Structure formats: structure tokens, C-alpha cells
Amino acid sequence: MSDPVNTVVVVGGGTAGWLTAGLLAAEHRPSQESGLEIILIESPDVSPIGVGEGTWPTMRTSLQTMGVSETEFIRQCDASFKQGTRFSGWSTGDDEHYYHPFAPPLRFNDFDLARHWQPLRDKVDYADAVTPQGRACERALAPKQITTPEFAGNLNYGYHLDAGKFSKFLERHCVEKLGVTHIVDNVVAVNGADNGDIESLGLRSGETVHGDLFVDCTGFAALLLGKHYEVPHRSVRDYLFNDTALAVQVPRSSPDEPIASTTLSTAQRAGWIWDIALPKRRGIGYVFSGAHTSDEQAEADLRSYLASTADVEFSESCNPRRIDFSAGHREKLWHRNCVAVGLSGGFVEPLEASALVMIEQSANMLSEQLPPNRSTMDIVAKRFNDKFLYHWHRITDFLKLHYVLSRRDDTDYWRDNRSAHSIPGDLTESLELWRYRCPRYQDFSRVDELFPAASYQYVLYGMNFETEGPSDRRHSDTAARATADSLFNENIKLTAQALQALPTNRDLISKVHEFGFQKI
Amino acid sequence: MDNNFALLNNVEHQNIKVITERSARYGDDVHFAMTFPLEFRQIQSCYPIFFRKDANTGQFSPVALFGFQPRENLYLSDTGWDAHYIPLMIRRHPFVIGLQQVQGEGDTKREVVSIDMNSPRVNESEGEALFLPHGGISDYLSSVTEMLETIRLASEMNAPFVDALLELDLIESVTMQIELKDGSKNELLGYYTINEEKLQELDGETLGRLHSHHYLESIFMILASLSCFRTLIDKKNDQLGDA
Numbered sequence: 136m137s138d139p140v141n142t143v144v145v146v147g148g149g150t151a152g153w154l155t156a157g158l159l160a161a162e163h164r165p166s167q168e169s170g171l172e173i174i175l176i177e178s179p180d181v182s183p184i185g186v187g188e189g190t191w192p193t194m195r196t197s198l199q200t201m202g203v204s205e206t207e208f209i210r211q212c213d214a215s216f217k218q219g220t221r222f223s224g225w226s227t228g229d230d231e232h233y234y235h236p237f238a239p240p241l242r243f244n245d246f247d248l249a250r251h252w253q254p255l256r257d258k259v260d261y262a263d264a265v266t267p268q269g270r271a272c273e274r275a276l277a278p279k280q281i282t283t284p285e286f287a288g289n290l291n292y293g294y295h296l297d298a299g300k301f302s303k304f305l306e307r308h309c310v311e312k313l314g315v316t317h318i319v320d321n322v323v324a325v326n327g328a329d330n331g332d333i334e335s336l337g338l339r340s341g342e343t344v345h346g347d348l349f350v351d352c353t354g355f356a357a358l359l360l361g362k363h364y365e366v367p368h369r370s371v372r373d374y375l376f377n378d379t380a381l382a383v384q385v386p387r388s389s390p391d392e393p394i395a396s397t398t399l400s401t402a403q404r405a406g407w408i409w410d411i412a413l414p415k416r417r418g419i420g421y422v423f424s425g426a427h428t429s430d431e432q433a434e435a436d437l438r439s440y441l442a443s444t445a446d447v448e449f450s451e452s453c454n455p456r457r458i459d460f461s462a463g464h465r466e467k468l469w470h471r472n473c474v475a476v477g478l479s480g481g482f483v484e485p486l487e488a489s490a491l492v493m494i495e496q497s498a499n500m501l502s503e504q505l506p507p508n509r510s511t512m513d514i515v516a517k518r519f520n521d522k523f524l525y526h527w528h529r530i531t532d533f534l535k536l537h538y539v540l541s542r543r544d545d546t547d548y549w550r551d552n553r554s555a556h557s558i559p560g561d562l563t564e565s566l567e568l569w570r571y572r573c574p575r576y577q578d579f580s581r582v583d584e585l586f587p588a589a590s591y592q593y594v595l596y597g598m599n600f601e602t603e604g605p606s607d608r609r610h611s612d613t614a615a616r617a618t619a620d621s622l623f624n625e626n627i628k629l630t631a632q633a634l635q636a637l638p639t640n641r642d643l644i645s646k647v648h649e650f651g652f653q654k655i
Numbered sequence: 656m657d658n659n660f661a662l663l664n665n666v667e668h669q670n671i672k673v674i675t676e677r678s679a680r681y682g683d684d685v686h687f688a689m690t691f692p693l694e695f696r697q698i699q700s701c702y703p704i705f706f707r708k709d710a711n712t713g714q715f716s717p718v719a720l721f722g723f724q725p726r727e728n729l730y731l732s733d734t735g736w737d738a739h740y741i742p743l744m745i746r747r748h749p750f751v752i753g754l755q756q757v758q759g760e761g762d763t764k765r766e767v768v769s770i771d772m773n774s775p776r777v778n779e780s781e782g783e784a785l786f787l788p789h790g791g792i793s794d795y796l797s798s799v800t801e802m803l804e805t806i807r808l809a810s811e812m813n814a815p816f817v818d819a820l821l822e823l824d825l826i827e828s829v830t831m832q833i834e835l836k837d838g839s840k841n842e843l844l845g846y847y848t849i850n851e852e853k854l855q856e857l858d859g860e861t862l863g864r865l866h867s868h869h870y871l872e873s874i875f876m877i878l879a880s881l882s883c884f885r886t887l888i889d890k891k892n893d894q895l896g897d898a
Contacts, residue, residue: 281708281710281713282709283713646713649712650712650714651713655828
């Protein structure tokens, strides 16, 4: 075979770099003689941005694929269980909230329960009618018991984790168990080949690292795809306004404080505040639109949230870290023999924790479709670009949905978010359809959609969007009514069982530290 | 009723007697009890041995199975416990043994025996006396103390045994489907057993290592015990016949 792909060079030692290296190595076995060589170059001077601390349930599969023990992961990454997001103040700004849980509605695959919930909308929240998960989260319960095997759950779950510790954990696993070569040095030169490919990277030490495929995991710097290839950045600022975040880490005031089992997302006058609960600390940040509020006001709003949910003294003394970003993504993610994974490829905002899952998706596709040689690489690159541009498009739509449905009228931020020209055309069309029927599978065309129809339902009905309910004139509706009733009743039963059987998040985490999960 | 453990002493408990009869009335209506390799030989001749996870810690322990659902002990009848061997963890009631810090002596701990004063076995009129009229301990209590000491030593050996099995993937989950003579189908969940396929694949060196810790013997005791599962089903069917 001519021009075989034997060596993959990953540049960047943050979560994106190590996840990509780990998922590639799990499949392509660098430790074996005929395996792929995987080199990760990490700069000693650049510290990872480290605010990607919420995962999706997909992370369980990723960890399993890499052969990681869930017990060790939880112990070493200060991780806890995440079962979705709790949105507060998004609909009206009053004291209201809704859940977007990870568990799909009962029998989601083959039954349109959402339609039958419509007449009940004033009696029970959508999420609470169709899954036990929201109520379990409201009590800060864990998704499983200490007797549940590793990676299995009574309820669907992902994780909250310490991003810095997670990178280090993956690094050790990749190097010690999976045979990834780790170089700590700065890349000072990108050496091109005659055909325009990257041939090698020059390091400060004078060493040159050759590779057949280069993965750009250099964060916002986008050293290879951005700086070297100058692939343009496509902004989505017209739709999603946020461009700044102020982040702090809040120490626990006592070691047995409850650990929330969802990300808390609280709407503010010009954005929203994330609140991510780890066993030893909380990660909190205000992400906002600089065009809609001043830095001083934003900081004051963050401190006021801290004062009401943490420690007053801390809220005054803490020093928030500022992160500027430009919502958008590269016009393509894979160019010649260089592919961007992580922030280098794009970032819109932290809402719905799309950053880590995009890394996992990218690394999985890269691993599964790894071109065997240079001559097939452009085909894979084209497909990769199609797929991930589609994902960026869908992410933009889904995140925008949260803003479009808000009825807040207290600031320009919320009003501007509803102005017609700030709403992607696809989303406007979908919303028109969804007035008459609930979002279902066929609304979304990919088998591996990031946000399934269930997610749209939770947000739409959590924010009081109205869809036409069942009708006596529709035969399918009358026939299905009994099924719907029995499912609603089943959910009541399942909810009671879950509340009775599940320990608190805090209790379970303590037990994982003391005893650990069994593998079976 | 909740447990109410009191450190045993010959002043407070001078007149206490313990009923040793086997009956549901005295709390013997349990469907399993923890067991240890030390008594596997006797257990396997009467009861099937499985592994179960402790609800509180998730850790595996071997258990002897007496029934298919909570509070069902198929060995229990009006005339007592129908088996020639009764597991130590059943016989220990209403006592437990624990370690207590000795005051003023750093890390030194001594064994102490406690009694559950809420146990229906405990009274002042019926059963075996704990203490002699002048305060000395009765033969019954000294045999109890000896048994508790055995339990303490034996239970410490469970964790290394289980760890050795887990390390070799020798424990697997088992779902048992039982069809009774009335046609009802019952499923038993939450039990684990020895993975015989994995056991067959072990090389001589590994087997030698298991043997040197006497684990091999215990493994085969567990496998042999499974024939008692039939006994359990027969007992259950007999009960249905009575009904």
C-alpha cells in the first residue's frame, strides 16, 4: 500500500487531545507491533482551558472503550453523576424551572406519549409525566446503587468531573496502558510537504516529529488548522450571542454537602450561570453576551448568584477567571492531513455541554474511519466535514431553541434572542410544524444525532411550548389513549420505586470511594 | 424491630436466657445467610451456595440460600429447622462479636460480645442461661463465644477469597428461572456463581496458586452445592402441594 497512515500525531494535552489519543489507541493498538503509532505532543507552557466539566451518557461508552475502571475514574477525577440539566428562570425569569433529563420518555421509540401529555400540561410537568429522572434529581439522588455494576445505571447518566484531573487521568491511562507516546515540548514550526500536507512538526528541543495524520487539539489557538492552514472561522454570533464567561471554583463548605445530580443552569439578564457539582467543589460560571451587559454588571450578577447559593464571604473575595470566545466553528474540520478536534474545531457556548460530546464523536469517527492511506484520506475528510458541519448546524439550532422559547421581557438580551433574523430558518420551520405535532425521529435525519427528538421535547414542553393535543377525529389518538394512560401510571410506579431505592449522589460517591463498584 | 445491642456482662445480664429453638417467631424466616469457606463442606450438603452483593457496600459474599423470596425459609417447619447443619450466621443470633478499643492502650483492641436485647429469643424465663448463679459463664455462653470467634476469623477470609475470584473473572451473574408444579414461573435475580467456563480455562500455575490458598476446594464446594438447588425447588413444590 502506498502512503500508508502509520503515525498519528495529536497536538495538545487537554481533554480533547487525550480523549482522541485514548479512543484511537483503544482501537488501533499502538502497543502492538503492527499497531498504529500515536504520538501526543503537549506544551509545557499552555494550561488547558479546563471548563469542560459536564459529560453526556456517551462518556460511559468512551471510558469503557478505553478500558478504564469507572471506580478509578470517579476516585481520581473527583467525578460525580450527572443526569441532565435543571433550567431555572429561563421561561419567565420568575421562580420556575424544568428538567432536561438524560432518560428518554417511556416507550419513546414507538409511542408518541408527548401528544397525550398535552391535555395534562397544567397538572404535571412534562418530564415528570414521562420519566422518574427529574424527581430523582430534585432530591439529588444518584442514578444507581452501590450494587449496580460499573457503567450500568438504574437511570441514564453521564458525569460531572474535574477537567484538569481528567486530562491527567487519561494521560496516565494512555501512556501506561494504551501505548501512546507522550512528548512534552512546544511546537515551533509546522513543516509543509510539496503537496500542501503537513510533513512534520519542529519542536523547541530541536527534534522533528513526522506524522501521516495530524490532529489539532490546541484549543482556541487552532495552531494547525487555524494558524497554519488559515481555514476560516464561521461565526454563529447572529444566532447565539454569548461571547464571554466568568468562571470560579467554589470550595465545599462541608464534606457532606449534597451533590446536585444535574447541571444547574440559571438564566440571568444577559446570559446564564452554570453550576456544576463535584464532590469537593462546585464549578460555577456566568456566560453572557458582552454586547448586552457590562463586565462590571456581569461580575456583580455572578457574585450575587454566589452569595445566594454559596458563601457570602467567598462571593466577595473570589477572583473570577475570564474566558473570551467567539461562537462558531471552522469552515471545515478536516483539511488535507490535518483534522481539528475540540475547541480548535469550534465552540458555541457551554449550554447543554456539547463540547466534550463533540470531542467523543470526532474521535470515534476518526478511529472508525481512519484512512488506511493518504490516497483515501480526502474521501474520509469530506465525509467527516459533512458530518460535523451538520452537527454544528444542529447544535446551533438546539441551543437557540432554549432562547427562542423564553418569554422573558426584562432585557434586550432576551428580546433580541427572539427577533426573527436571529433565528435559523430551519428552526423557524420546525417550530411551525411542532405546533401541530410533537418532534419525532424523522425530524432529524442522522442515525447519530447529537440531540434526539426527546431532548427537543423536554425543552419545548419544559418551556411551555404548545402542541395540538390528541383529537377524537384522529383514529390513532383514540386508540392510543389507553396505552398513554397506562404509561403515565407506570411512570408513577417507577418514580416511587426510584425514589425509594436510590441513594443520594453524595452517599453513593462516598461509597464508591470506600468500596468501589463491581465490574459485574 | 430495630436491633438494640448491649455489651454482654454478668451484672446486667445475670438472669438473661436465650431461646435456641428454630422458628419464624424467633427471626429464622430469612431466605439466605452469609457463609464462609470454613463451613462450605457442611453447607454444600444442605444448601446451594451463591454470591450476593451486600446492599450497603456492593461487596460480594457467599451466601447459603434457604428460599426464593424475602422471609421464605423452606427449611423451616413447625418442628424446627429441617437440615442436619444450620449455618453459623443463623446460630449466632442474638449475639454479635466486635472489636472495641482498649482505653489508654493505643491501637490495642479486644473482642467484645454483644447481645441484641430486642431479639425475641432474649428473656428471663425460657431457654439457655448465659451466666451461672454466682456470675460465672455457662457452658452455653462459652460455646457461643467460641462460635463467634470462629465467625470472626472465618468472615475475614471472605474478602481475599472473593477478590481472588474476581481477579480471574471467575464470578458471573446468574438468573435462575424456576417453574413450579403449579405452572408459575419465578425469576431469581441478584445472585452470582462460579463461571465454570473460565474455571476450565485456567492454566496449571493459576490453579496451583488457587489451591495453595485452599480456594480451589472452596470453588468446587460451591459448584457441588448447586445440586441442593433442586432440594429447594422440591421443598417449594411440596409446600404448594399442601396448600
